[in-house]
Amino acid sequence: MGIIVQKFGGSSVADAERIRRVALRAIETQKQGNDVVVVVSAMGDTTDELITLMNELSSSPSDREVDMLLSTGEQVSIALLAMTIEELGYSAISLTGPQAGIMTEDVHLKAKIIEVKPDRVLEELKKGKIVVVAGFQGINSNGDITTLGRGGSDTTAVALAAALNSEVCEIFTDVDGVYTANPRLVPDAKKLSVISYDEMLEMASLGAQVLQSRAVEFAKHYGVKIHVRASFNNSEGTIVREERNMEKGTVVTGVTYDKNVAKFAILGVPDTPGIAHKIFSALGDARINVDVIVQGAKSNEVTDILFTVAQTDIKKSRTILEKICLEIGATGILCEEDVAKVSIVGAGMASNPGVAGRMFGALAKVGVNIEAVSTSEIKISCLIKQDSTEKAVKAIHEEFGLGK
Amino acid sequence: MGIIVQKFGGSSVADAERIRRVALRAIETQKQGNDVVVVVSAMGDTTDELITLMNELSSSPSDREVDMLLSTGEQVSIALLAMTIEELGYSAISLTGPQAGIMTEDVHLKAKIIEVKPDRVLEELKKGKIVVVAGFQGINSNGDITTLGRGGSDTTAVALAAALNSEVCEIFTDVDGVYTANPRLVPDAKKLSVISYDEMLEMASLGAQVLQSRAVEFAKHYGVKIHVRASFNNSEGTIVREERNMEKGTVVTGVTYDKNVAKFAILGVPDTPGIAHKIFSALGDARINVDVIVQGAKSNEVTDILFTVAQTDIKKSRTILEKICLEIGATGILCEEDVAKVSIVGAGMASNPGVAGRMFGALAKVGVNIEAVSTSEIKISCLIKQDSTEKAVKAIHEEFGLGK
Numbered sequence: 148m149g150i151i152v153q154k155f156g157g158s159s160v161a162d163a164e165r166i167r168r169v170a171l172r173a174i175e176t177q178k179q180g181n182d183v184v185v186v187v188s189a190m191g192d193t194t195d196e197l198i199t200l201m202n203e204l205s206s207s208p209s210d211r212e213v214d215m216l217l218s219t220g221e222q223v224s225i226a227l228l229a230m231t232i233e234e235l236g237y238s239a240i241s242l243t244g245p246q247a248g249i250m251t252e253d254v255h256l257k258a259k260i261i262e263v264k265p266d267r268v269l270e271e272l273k274k275g276k277i278v279v280v281a282g283f284q285g286i287n288s289n290g291d292i293t294t295l296g297r298g299g300s301d302t303t304a305v306a307l308a309a310a311l312n313s314e315v316c317e318i319f320t321d322v323d324g325v326y327t328a329n330p331r332l333v334p335d336a337k338k339l340s341v342i343s344y345d346e347m348l349e350m351a352s353l354g355a356q357v358l359q360s361r362a363v364e365f366a367k368h369y370g371v372k373i374h375v376r377a378s379f380n381n382s383e384g385t386i387v388r389e390e391r392n393m394e395k396g397t398v399v400t401g402v403t404y405d406k407n408v409a410k411f412a413i414l415g416v417p418d419t420p421g422i423a424h425k426i427f428s429a430l431g432d433a434r435i436n437v438d439v440i441v442q443g444a445k446s447n448e449v450t451d452i453l454f455t456v457a458q459t460d461i462k463k464s465r466t467i468l469e470k471i472c473l474e475i476g477a478t479g480i481l482c483e484e485d486v487a488k489v490s491i492v493g494a495g496m497a498s499n500p501g502v503a504g505r506m507f508g509a510l511a512k513v514g515v516n517i518e519a520v521s522t523s524e525i526k527i528s529c530l531i532k533q534d535s536t537e538k539a540v541k542a543i544h545e546e547f548g549l550g551k
Numbered sequence: 552m553g554i555i556v557q558k559f560g561g562s563s564v565a566d567a568e569r570i571r572r573v574a575l576r577a578i579e580t581q582k583q584g585n586d587v588v589v590v591v592s593a594m595g596d597t598t599d600e601l602i603t604l605m606n607e608l609s610s611s612p613s614d615r616e617v618d619m620l621l622s623t624g625e626q627v628s629i630a631l632l633a634m635t636i637e638e639l640g641y642s643a644i645s646l647t648g649p650q651a652g653i654m655t656e657d658v659h660l661k662a663k664i665i666e667v668k669p670d671r672v673l674e675e676l677k678k679g680k681i682v683v684v685a686g687f688q689g690i691n692s693n694g695d696i697t698t699l700g701r702g703g704s705d706t707t708a709v710a711l712a713a714a715l716n717s718e719v720c721e722i723f724t725d726v727d728g729v730y731t732a733n734p735r736l737v738p739d740a741k742k743l744s745v746i747s748y749d750e751m752l753e754m755a756s757l758g759a760q761v762l763q764s765r766a767v768e769f770a771k772h773y774g775v776k777i778h779v780r781a782s783f784n785n786s787e788g789t790i791v792r793e794e795r796n797m798e799k800g801t802v803v804t805g806v807t808y809d810k811n812v813a814k815f816a817i818l819g820v821p822d823t824p825g826i827a828h829k830i831f832s833a834l835g836d837a838r839i840n841v842d843v844i845v846q847g848a849k850s851n852e853v854t855d856i857l858f859t860v861a862q863t864d865i866k867k868s869r870t871i872l873e874k875i876c877l878e879i880g881a882t883g884i885l886c887e888e889d890v891a892k893v894s895i896v897g898a899g900m901a902s903n904p905g906v907a908g909r910m911f912g913a914l915a916k917v918g919v920n921i922e923a924v925s926t927s928e929i930k931i932s933c934l935i936k937q938d939s940t941e942k943a944v945k946a947i948h949e950e951f952g953l954g955k
Contacts, residue, residue: 163607197627203567205634212637215645216630219623223601226620230609233616241619246694267694290650290671 149314150272151176154186154282154304159319159378160224161191168378170231172319173277177237182272184311186282186304187228189220210255214284214294218244221281221300229279239277242267244284245292248310249303251285257296258285260303260365263310280307298359305362309369316366316373320357323377324384325350327549328402332540335550339400340383343390346400347373349492349526363387390494398502399493399547404536408438409458410486410518413468415449415478422475423452429467435460439488439521439530449478453519455530458484486518487536490528491543497524509546515539553718554676555580558590558686558708563723563782564628565595572782574635576723577681581641586676588715590686590708591632593624614659618688618698622648625685625704633683643681646671648688649696652714653707655689661700662689664707664769667714684711702763709766713773719790720770720777724761727781728788729754731953732806736944739954743804744787747794750804751777753896753930767791794898802906803897803951806944810937812842813865814890814922816857817872819882822849826879827856833871839864843892843925843934853882857923859934862888890922891940894932895947901928913950919943 153176155169169185177183197216201208208216225241232239248264271278282300287293295302301318308316325347328336342350344367351360357375366373366387376384416422423442430437435456443451456464461482468480496502503520506527510517515538519530531539544550557580559573573589581587601620605612612620629645636643652668675682686704691697699706705722712720729751732740746754748771755764761779770777770791780788820826827846834841839860847855860868865886872884900906907924910931914921919942923934935943948954 163604166608200567200627200631201634204570204631205638207638208634209637212630212634212645215633215647216627219626219630222623222626223604223620226616226623227604227608229619230605230612230616233613234609234611241616243619243696292647 150182150184150308150311151315151317152184152186152304152308152311152313153317153319154300155188155319155378156300157188157191157194158321160187160228166224166227166231167235170228170235172378173232174235174237177277181314184268184272184278184280184307184313185228186280186300186307187221187224188282188300189217190224190227193220193223211291214255214292217294218281218284218292221283225279225281229277232277232279237277238275239279240271241279241281242271243281244303245286247278247280247307249285249306251287251293251295253287253289253293255291255293258287258293260285260295260306263306265307265310268307268311298361301359301362302365305365305369305371305373308371309365313371316371318358318362318373318375319378320375321378322357323380323382324375325357325387326401328540328544329404332404332537333402333544333550336544337549337551339385341386341388342400343494344387345390345525346492346494347387349490349523350401350403358387397493398495398499399491399549400495401492402489402540402543402547402549403492404487404489404540406487406533406536407458408455408486408488408530409461409464410453410455410483410530411464411468412451412453412481412483413472413477413479414451414481416452417476418445418448418450425475426452426468426471427454429471430456430464433463433467435464435467439519439528441519441521455486455488455519485533486530487533487539488528488530489536489539489543490526491547492526494525496527503527505546506543509542510539513538513542515542554586554588554712554715555719555721556588556590556708556712556715556717557721557723558704559592559723559782560704561592561595561598562725564591564632570628570631570635571639574632574639576782577636578639578641581681585718588672588676588682588684588711588717589632590684590704590711591625591628592686592704593621594628594631597624597627615695618659618696621698622685622688622696625687629683629685633681636681636683641681642679643683644675645683645685646675647685648707649690651682651684651711653689653710655691655697655699657691657693657695657697659695659697662691662697664689664699664710667710669711669714672711672715702765705763705766706769709769709773709775709777712775713769717775720775722762722766722777722779723782724779725782726761727784727786728779729761729791730805732944732948733808736808736941737806737948737954740948741953741955743789745790745792746804747898748791749794749929750896750898751791753894753927754805754807762791801897802899802903803895803953804899805896806893806947806951806953807896808891808893808940808944810891810940811862812859812890812892812934813862813868814857814859814887814934815868815872816855816885816887817876817881817883818855818885819853820856821880822852822854829879830856830872830875831858833875834860834868837867837871839868839871843923843932845923845925859890859892859923889937890934891937891943892932892934893940893943893947894930895951896930898929900931907931909950910947913946914943917942917946919946
């Protein structure tokens with residue numbers, strides 16, 4: 148058999164009992180004849196505790212020192228997990244990100260992995276050891292510790308899987324796979340056995356938070372097969388891999404929604420070239436992600452521009468927009484917080500016309516008004532009132548026959 | 552001016568307020584025109600907390616993983632201290648033991664430093680930074696993290712001071728220097744302005760716990776001047792350095808005592824060659840330190856052998872001695888726990904006869920009985936009843952005129 152990389156998040160190693168369960172899982176996988184590499188995050192609230200301590204001492208700590216501080220969290224996890232595996236009678240060794248050869252660019256807090264040198268990992272696997280690697284961290288060309296930012300541990304796991312030519316990268320989560328819709332909202336939602344990288348990317352960015360987009364992009368680039376599965380049982384989860392024809396029959400793979408959305412409208416924008424650029428590059432410079440951009444029909448040489456941002460970016464966006472409004476001579480800004488985005492995702496969509504129509508029809512049938520629409524090759528998103536989210540998701544899920 | 556290495560222990564960085572005080576101290580030293588390297592230990596109880604967690608998971612964790620776990624404690628301290636210095640408007644950088652070039656042998660839990668490669672430290676000093684280094688840790692030839700064991704941070708500081716050709720290595724403690732006797736026992740004890748390495752070694756091993764013996768040995772070997780001083784005020788402490796003639800007049804430098812002592816007596820030992828070797832090598836193999844060995848006068852070809860061990864070693868010692876007793880045909884074992892050792896230390900002792908007599912006389916005068924005596928070139932120790940310790944120390948301190 149080959150090498151299997153397994154990744155467990157912070158909640159999976161939050162206490163002694165859970166660490167023991169992770170250890171047993173890794174041992175079980177090794178017993179089945181595999182070489183096993185386990186990537187873990189910091190235990191539960193460790194990171195938050197360190198941040199509290201940090202805030203007592205510094206109002207704006209340098210990124211390098213934040214990385215020095217936070218990377219200790221994973222180091223504690225790997226040592227404890229390796230000890231636990233040894234206590235259970237199996238051979239293990241823990242490696243920090245630097246020791247595992249995770250080389251990153253010279254950036255802190257959100258470094259990108261530029262290379263993985265897997266020599267030490269391979270050497271230890273050859274000795275029959277379960278290799279426990281600290282997620283979320285690496286080393287730059289100065290020999291300094293860097294961290295990878297949000298979703299960093301998923302990325303570590305996928306990068307190691309790529310460098311080690313692993314069979315599969317197993318990402319253990321507190322859900323048992325990727326569903327056609329959120330099962331808490333849609334009781335008859337079905338677990339998907341397979342999903343393509345692109346579909347997973349759309350699902351991930353649209354709010355199905357089982358897997359970080361960054362890790363999926365990495366996996367797509369290097370062709371790493373990901374298995375999203377439950378940490379609490381042994382059932383098969385969802386395989387994320389390159390699209391295959393076997394899924395041909397499916398037009399829509401799943402329905403997702405995102406309530407962390409606020410709608411901005413800039414009113415009375417003079418309809419001259421370069422204005423949209425001015426608005427959106429200012430927001431981009433402030434690292435505000437903008438989605439669902441709609442420019443209305445113009446009348447009297449002015450137009451309205453509508454778009455969404457994350458609710459956490461409302462304040463920052465408003466400050467920037469007020470300034471821009473004055474500059475470009477727009478008449479005003481509106482902000483609506485009680486909106487949501489519902490989307491359908493499916494790789495088969497591009498070659499199946501009429502999908503959008505069916506979606507709009509389903510929404511109309513249950514009386515949900517569409518405020519704006521945005522589409523990509525494999526996705527259609529509608530902006531609706533937030534309190535209609537549940538009704539909307541259920542109606543669309545049923546329209547496309549996604550249930551059990 | 553030159554480079555100054557400052558070392559602060561775990562209690563000096565136990566909370567945000569104390570970390571701030573350490574930062575101010577380092578900044579003050581830099582403002583006086585020095586290049587400053589600060590070595591710190593883990594915050595207060597961090598290490599204990601990690602050990603508790605570890606014990607929940609493993610009954611006998613491998614030494615390598617223990618080092619991986621425990622070394623995170625210092626890493627947290629250095630990051631927080633560097634941030635705090637930056638917050639106060641000065642430039643700082645934290646370095647782990649490995650980053651600071653602390654190379655150790657391939658041993659865990661108690662690795663010895665074999666080399667210090669100070670390139671990175673020097674490079675950062677050149678940039679005007681206060682360099683904050685994690686004590687207690689290093690890296691071995693495999694790239695694994697090692698820890699230096701008890702007193703490791705003192706040793707890190709002295710080793711860095713040696714490699715950097717520092718002016719002085721300042722060890723900050725919760726006492727303000729080395730005294731002629733414990734000031735809590737002898738109110739008129741005097742702070743020593745200078746003490747030699749050898750005297751400090753005897754003082755340290757005899758219970759004056761301001762400085763780890765290992766660090767003093769290291770300093771002696773490389774000629775590093777140590778300044779033991781208070782973390783809570785700015786007064787001059789005690790300089791530890793090579794003996795100089797200026798201290799000629801002083802015969803006895805200080806009086807120390809140790810209550811962590813138990814006396815064993817092996818009775819009726821056959822007086823044949825090799826017997827003592829048998830007893831003490833068995834204890835040595837079990838890593839039990841033996842002190843104050845006295846062999847009584849023989850009668851009828853048997854003799855009694857008396858010696859002391861640390862109270863923590865009583866149980867282990869008794870098990871070993873009972874076995875040996877049977878083997879060599881001794882008649883029995885006695886153990887007394889209510890003993891203490893009082894000692895005088897002084898480099899001038901060797902060239903001044905009559906010192907022992909004066910010590911014994913002082914003890915006799917206050918009615919303290921001497922149970923055994925042990926001497927070295929610069930030290931005389933007497934074993935006495937534990938409840939006489941205070942009386943004994945005071946009497947000796949007065950006899951040699953050590954008070955203010």
